Each structure stands twice: as structure tokens, then as C-alpha cells.
Amino acid sequence: MQDGGQDSRQDRVSPRRERLHSFIGFRLIAALAIIATVGIGTAALSVYVFSSYGETVSDLVAIESGRQADISRFAEVATGIRADMPRLVFARSTETRQESRARLETAVAGLADLLERIGRTLSDELPGSADLAADLPQALAADIARIDANVARHLEIRQQVDALVVRLNRLHDEALREIEPLIVDTDFNIRVALDALEGAAPAAEGAAPQTELLEGELSFAETLWSAHAHVNLLIGKLLRVAQAQDRDVIELLRQDVGEAVAGTGDMVSLLAQAASTVTLRQALADIARLGAPGGELFDLKLSEAALAGESAVIVDEAGDKLDRLSRLVSGAVASAGRRSVEAAASARDALARGTVLLLGLGGLLAVVALVVGWLTVGRQFIPRLSSLLKSMRAIAEGELDAPVNVTGRDEMGQLADALRTLQGRSQLARRRRLELVEINERLTHEIGERRQVEAKLLETQEELVQAGKMAALGQLSAGIAHEFNQPLAAMRSYLHNARRYLDQANTGKVREKLEQVSDLVLRLADTSNHLKTLARRRTREAASCDPVPIVLRAAELFRMQPGAARIAFDLPQEAGGPMVRADANRLEQVLINLIGNAVDAVEASEAPRVAVAVRAAGDRVEIEVADNGCGIAEDVLAKVFDPFFTTKGPGRGLGLGLSISYNIVRDFDGSLRFAPAEGGGTRAILELHRADEAQEARDAAHGGI
Numbered sequence: 001m002q003d004g005g006q007d008s009r010q011d012r013v014s015p016r017r018e019r020l021h022s023f024i025g026f027r028l029i030a031a032l033a034i035i036a037t038v039g040i041g042t043a044a045l046s047v048y049v050f051s052s053y054g055e056t057v058s059d060l061v062a063i064e065s066g067r068q069a070d071i072s073r074f075a076e077v078a079t080g081i082r083a084d085m086p087r088l089v090f091a092r093s094t095e096t097r098q099e100s101r102a103r104l105e106t107a108v109a110g111l112a113d114l115l116e117r118i119g120r121t122l123s124d125e126l127p128g129s130a131d132l133a134a135d136l137p138q139a140l141a142a143d144i145a146r147i148d149a150n151v152a153r154h155l156e157i158r159q160q161v162d163a164l165v166v167r168l169n170r171l172h173d174e175a176l177r178e179i180e181p182l183i184v185d186t187d188f189n190i191r192v193a194l195d196a197l198e199g200a201a202p203a204a205e206g207a208a209p210q211t212e213l214l215e216g217e218l219s220f221a222e223t224l225w226s227a228h229a230h231v232n233l234l235i236g237k238l239l240r241v242a243q244a245q246d247r248d249v250i251e252l253l254r255q256d257v258g259e260a261v262a263g264t265g266d267m268v269s270l271l272a273q274a275a276s277t278v279t280l281r282q283a284l285a286d287i288a289r290l291g292a293p294g295g296e297l298f299d300l301k302l303s304e305a306a307l308a309g310e311s312a313v314i315v316d317e318a319g320d321k322l323d324r325l326s327r328l329v330s331g332a333v334a335s336a337g338r339r340s341v342e343a344a345a346s347a348r349d350a351l352a353r354g355t356v357l358l359l360g361l362g363g364l365l366a367v368v369a370l371v372v373g374w375l376t377v378g379r380q381f382i383p384r385l386s387s388l389l390k391s392m393r394a395i396a397e398g399e400l401d402a403p404v405n406v407t408g409r410d411e412m413g414q415l416a417d418a419l420r421t422l423q424g425r426s427q428l429a430r431r432r433r434l435e436l437v438e439i440n441e442r443l444t445h446e447i448g449e450r451r452q453v454e455a456k457l458l459e460t461q462e463e464l465v466q467a468g469k470m471a472a473l474g475q476l477s478a479g480i481a482h483e484f485n486q487p488l489a490a491m492r493s494y495l496h497n498a499r500r501y502l503d504q505a506n507t508g509k510v511r512e513k514l515e516q517v518s519d520l521v522l523r524l525a526d527t528s529n530h531l532k533t534l535a536r537r538r539t540r541e542a543a544s545c546d547p548v549p550i551v552l553r554a555a556e557l558f559r560m561q562p563g564a565a566r567i568a569f570d571l572p573q574e575a576g577g578p579m580v581r582a583d584a585n586r587l588e589q590v591l592i593n594l595i596g597n598a599v600d601a602v603e604a605s606e607a608p609r610v611a612v613a614v615r616a617a618g619d620r621v622e623i624e625v626a627d628n629g630c631g632i633a634e635d636v637l638a639k640v641f642d643p644f645f646t647t648k649g650p651g652r653g654l655g656l657g658l659s660i661s662y663n664i665v666r667d668f669d670g671s672l673r674f675a676p677a678e679g680g681g682t683r684a685i686l687e688l689h690r691a692d693e694a695q696e697a698r699d700a701a702h703g704g705i
């Protein structure tokens with residue numbers, strides 16, 4: 001009763017209260033929530049720190065690599081400009097000049113874009129980077145324009161110098177064309193004069209003019225050769241002047257050429273003696289004029305040298321500008337690189353600090369986890385759980401009185417309550433089990449005793465059955481003796497008659513009598529067989545058998561009795577009807593009892609009649625033994641199957657017939673019942689299983705009963 005009350009109290013705990021009492025769950029959830037919050041915070045912080053510093057570093061890398069790319073591009077463009085400027089300076093044609101200028105202008109425009117970009121990224125390192133990006137390309141463009149103008153002028157001068165060189169070459173050719181015939185003529189005159197001198201006597205009158213003439217020719221020839229050499233020398237010097245580029249070289253040549261030009265004047269004066277040298281002198285004078293130190297050639301060459309020098313200066317200035325710019329940009333990039341390195345170092349330091357912070361937070365998290373774990377699990381959970389486990393183990397090992405010390409309203413406390421309830425129930429169950437064991441032992445003892453009684457009873461029953469059979473046999477023995485005496489008397493009579501007929505040699509009659517004897521012998525044998533069968537102990541085997549011959553055999557026993565002569569037996573005539581599952585001997589025993597009872601019942605009847613019918617009813621076979629006897633009263637009917645119940649007088653009945661029959665029929669899994677017959681009397685209805693054909697075949701194969 002107490003347990004039931006506790007159960008009902010526990011059943012009444014609402015889910016809401018259960019949730020409220022779920023302290024362990026709450027504490028664990030709270031502890032896990034704290035740990036999870038700290039863990040998530042740490043993770044979020046680490047993600048933020050590492051991603052922000054990662055972005056910083058990647059930005060630095062991108063900026064630095066962009067700067068490095070710009071620097072190398074700047075160096076490339078500057079080198080291109082440096083290389084293209086001399087090409088412009090030394091351009092020898094207008095096409096080359098224009099091409100070089102266009103390339104330089106493109107490079108300068110590219111440089112302007114590059115400087116603008118560099119200036120943007122290096123605004124801290126290059127404070128005036130915007131001006132620089134605007135000024136330097138403009139200055140370079142102006143330099144290029146100046147160089148281009150110089151080169152244009154230079155090309156014009158060169159054309160003029162080339163024209164002068166052409167003129168000088170022509171004058172040179174002209175002078176040589178004049179000198180060479182004169183030299184040939186003079187040679188001829190000299191040979192003639194020499195020939196004349198060789199033919200005349202040295203002291204002769206005409207020898208003196210010939211000598212003068214010869215001297216004059218010789219002198220003229222010398223002048224001509226000098227003029228020839230002089231003009232070649234002068235032209236050679238002037239052509240060197242035309243080729244010279246350096247101002248100092250030109251100045252040196254001017255002095256040299258000045259002396260040569262002065263010598264040309266003397267030469268012209270000498271040649272002036274001969275009238276045939278007019279053209280030659282004119283050519284020499286023209287050459288001297290063109291090549292004079294203050295003349296056109298030197299003017300042009302000095303202008304050309306001046307232009308070249310000016311261009312060289314402009315190129316140097318442009319180179320200086322590019323150098324200065326290179327240094328500026330390189331310095332700025334180096335400074336920016338240092339700042340990038342510093343930024344990277346500061347990012348690394350920050351990451352290191354972040355790592356230390358994260359480690360600290362991780363340690364804090366571990367400490368929090370340990371403290372929370374110790375508070376919730378170590379102090380609250382484990383000692384109580386251990387105590388509970390100890391109690392459970394003790395109870396499981398049979399110590400049902402072991403104390404359960406854990407208390408509380410949480411799950412552990414509820415578990416302890418449940419364990420206490422279980423303990424109470426187990427104690428109750430143990431008490432009940434002990435009682436049951438006691439009862440069981442008692443019952444086992446009683447069953448043993450009953451089994452012994454039953455075995456004894458069975459034995460007694462078997463003996464009683466046998467005794468019943470013997471009693472029936474005893475009762476029948478008078479009738480049997482009568483039956484045996486009758487046939488024996490008849491046989492004696494038949495044999496006597498047969499002997500007589502044999503003496504008369506009436507073989508037909510002898511045969512007839514012998515056959516009658518034979519029939520009687522057979523009948524006696526049958527009777528003998530019946531008695532053997534009745535005396536045999538029962539067997540429990542049921543087989544397939546035809547009930548009709550069994551009925552006839554059983555009825556035959558009674559028909560032989562002397563008192564049975566007036567009884568009309570109505571018996572089944574045909575064998576081969578439905579077969580039944582039964583042991584033939586025991587079935588015969590049942591039928592003997594039933595027919596015997598019917599014969600006893602009709603004793604006082606006026607027209608006694610006993611009818612036995614065999615009929616099939618579905619899978620059953622009914623054997624009905626009906627009589628028109630005294631019938632069975634209601635109170636008697638309730639007891640007819642009781643052993644030793646009889647209404648018959650002493651020496652007439654033991655009251656065992658129906659009891660034994662009932663047991664036999666039960667062994668066949670059949671039934672036996674009584675019903676009143678129409679017009680008075682009784683119907684004993686025996687119901688047996690019908691034997692199927694397959695079973696019949698098997699029984700036939702085994703040779704039947």
C-alpha cells in the first residue's frame with residue numbers, strides 16, 4: 001500500500017515540475033553555454049584578428065609588388081628615352097628624325113602616366129609628386145623639341161656642307177683637268193728645248209735664248225706640279241673639315257687650311273705668268289674662297305658643331321633629369337619599402353600579440369571548463385553518483401537493506417527515490433518469492449504424493465478391469481458351459497448318426513452330419529477365441545477396424561446364454577461399412593458391456609428386444625445399442641459411469657462395466673452417452689472416429705489386427 005502511494009505521488013509529478021527539477025541538466029547546459037560562449041568569442045576574435053592582419057599583409061604585398069612593377073617599368077621607359085635621344089641627335093635623315101621623335105614623345109607620354117601612378121602610390125614619400133609628374137615630362141618634351149629643332153637645322157647644314165663638298169670636288173676636278181694638259185705641254189716644251197740645246201754648240205749664238213726658254217719651261221713645270229700637289233692637299237684638308245664633327249678639330253684644321261689657302265694665293269700669282277692658266281687660277285681662287293677660314297665651309301661646320309654640342313648638352317640635361325627622377329623614385333620606393341617592411345613587422349608583432357591573447361583566452365577557457373566541470377561534475381555529480389552506484393550494486397547483489405543516502409530534488413535525487421522505491425518493491429517481491437517457494441515446495445510434495453496415489457489408482461484400476469473381466473467370465477461361464485455342452489451333445493448325436501449312415505454306406509448323409517459337426521466345431525472354436533480375446537490385457541494401440549463383426553461377436557456371447565433365447569436381437573448384417581479407429585478387442589469389451597446391460601435391462605420386458613446399429617456421421621461413426629428395457633432413472637443416469645455403481649443385486653453386477661467402457665472409449669478419443677429410447681428403454685450411443693482410407697491402407701499393409 002505504501003509503495004502504491006509513492007508510485008502515485010511520482011506519477012503525479014507534472015512535466016513542468018520535472019523540467020524545473022532538472023538541475024543537473026540546467027547546470028550542465030549553463031556550464032556548456034559559458035564554455036561555448038567563451039570558445040565562440042575566442043574563435044571570433046581570432047578570426048577577426050587573423051583576417052584583418054592577413055588583409056593588411058596581402059594589401060602590403062599587393063602595393064609593394066605594384067610599386068616594384070612600376071619601378072621596373074619606369075627604369076625600362078627611362079632607358080628607352082636615354083637610348084632614343086642619341087638616335088634623334090644622330091639622325092641622318094628626316095624620316096629617322098621624325099621616327100625617333102615620335103618614339104620619344106610616346107615614351108615621354110608613357111612616363112607621364114607612370115609618374116602619375118607612382119605619385120599616387122608614393123604621395124607620402126613624394127610630396128611634390130603631382131608637380132613632378134606634370135613638370136618632368138613637359139621638360140623632357142621641350143628638350144626633345146629643342147633637340148629636334150637642332151637636328152633639323154643640323155640636317156640643313158649637312159645638306160649645305162654636302163653641296164659645298166660637291167662643289168669643291170668639281171673645282172678639284174676642274175683644276176686637275178687644267179693642270180694636267182699644261183704639265184704635258186710643258187714637258188713637251190722642255191723636251192723640245194732640251195733637244196734644241198743638245199743640237200746647238202754651247203757657245204753658239206742661239207744657245208742663250210734656248211737656255212732661258214728651257215729655264216722658263218722648267219720653272220713653269222715646277223709651278224704646275226706645285227699647284228697640282230697644292231690643290232690635292234687643300235682639297236684633302238677641306239674634305240677632312242667637311243667630315244669633322246668636333247669643334248676643336250675644326251679649329252685646328254682652320255689654321256692648317258688658312259695656311260694652305262694663303263699658299264694658294266701665291267700659287268695663283270705664280271700661275272698668273274701664264275695666260276693659259278686663267279681657268280686654273282679661277283678654280284684655285286674659288287677653292288680658296290670656299291675653303292677660306294672665314295668662308296662658308298667653316299661657318300657651316302662651326303654651326304654644325306655648335307648644334308651638336310648644344311644637342312649633347314640637352315641630352316645630358318635630359319639624362320640628368322631622368323637620373324634625378326630615378327634617384328627620387330628609387331628613394332621613395334625604398335622608403336615605401338621600408339615602411340611596408342615596418343608595417344609587415346608591426347602586423348607580425350600584432351599577430352604575435354593576438355596569438356598570445358588567443359593562448360591566454362584558450363587557457364582561460366580551459367580554466368573555466370575545469371572550474372565549471374569541477375563544480376558541476378566533480379563536486380555535485382560524481383560523489384553522489386558513486387554513492388548511488390554503490391547502493392545500486394549492493395541492491396543488485398542482493399543486499400536489499402543497503403542504505404540509499406543520495407538526496408536532492410534533481411535527477412540524481414529522483415533516481416535515488418526511484419531506487420528506494422525499487423528497493424521497497426524488491427524487498428516485498430523477495431518476501432513473496434520466499435512464500436511462493438514455500439508454497440511451491442508444498443505443492444511439489446503434494447504432486448508427488450498425488451502422482452503416487454494416481455499410479456496406485458491406475459494399478460488398482462487395471463487390476464479391477466482384469467477382475468471385472470474375470471467376473472464377467474465367471475458369470476458367463478455357466479452359459480459358456482451350457483453352450484459348450486450343447487454343441488458337444490449335438491456333435492455326439494451328429495457323430496452317432498454319421499456312424500450309422502456310414503454303416504448304411506449313405507455317404508451323402510454322413511457328409512451332411514460331418515459338416516454339421518464341423519460347423520459346431522467351428523462355433524466352439526469361435527467361442528473359445530472370444531474367451532481368449534476377453535481375457536487378454538488391453539493394448540493402447542488404436543487401429544482401423546470394421547465395427548460390425550465386433551458387434552456380432554459380442555452379441556453372439558449373449559445369444560448363447562439360455563435366458564437370451566426369448567430376446568429378439570436386431571443386429572447389423574453387413575460387414576464392409578464404415579471403419580472406426582479403435583482396438584478391436586477393447587471395442588468388443590465395450591460392446592459386451594453395453595449389450596450385456598441391454599440384455600439385463602430387458603429381462604422383465606414382455607417382448608424383449610435388443611437392437612444394435614452402426615452408422616456413419618461425418619467423420620465419426622455411431623454405434624447404437626438400444627433396448628426396450630426398464631430405462632435409466634434421472635438420478636441413476638448421473639452415476640452410471642462411477643466405478644462399482646450398480647442397481648443390480650448381489651452376484652449379478654459389480655458396477656464396473658460402464659466405468660471400464662468409459663475409460664476405453666476415452667482412450668479411443670470417442671464418447672459414450674445414454675438417451676431414452678422411444679416407447680421406453682435406453683439408447684447407449686457410442687461415437688468413434690472414422691478411420692480414413694489412407695489409414696486403412698496402412699493398417700492393411702501391417703496385416704490388420
Ligand SMILES: Nc1ncnc2c1ncn2[C@@H]1O[C@H](COP(=O)(O)OP(=O)(O)OP(=O)(O)O)[C@@H](O)[C@H]1O
Pocket residue numbers: 593597598601627629630631632636640645646647648652653654655656657658659682
Ligand atoms: N440398458 C440399460 N438399461 C437400464 N439400466 C442400465 C442400462 N445400462 C446400465 N444400466 C444401469 O447402470 C448400472 C451400471 O451399469 P454397469 O454396467 O456399470 O454395472 P452392472 O451392469 O450393474 O454390473 P457389471 O456390469 O459390473 O456386471 C446398472 O446397474 C444399471 O442400473
Ligand SMILES: [Mg+2]
Pocket residue numbers: 593596597653657658
Ligand atoms: Mg453391466
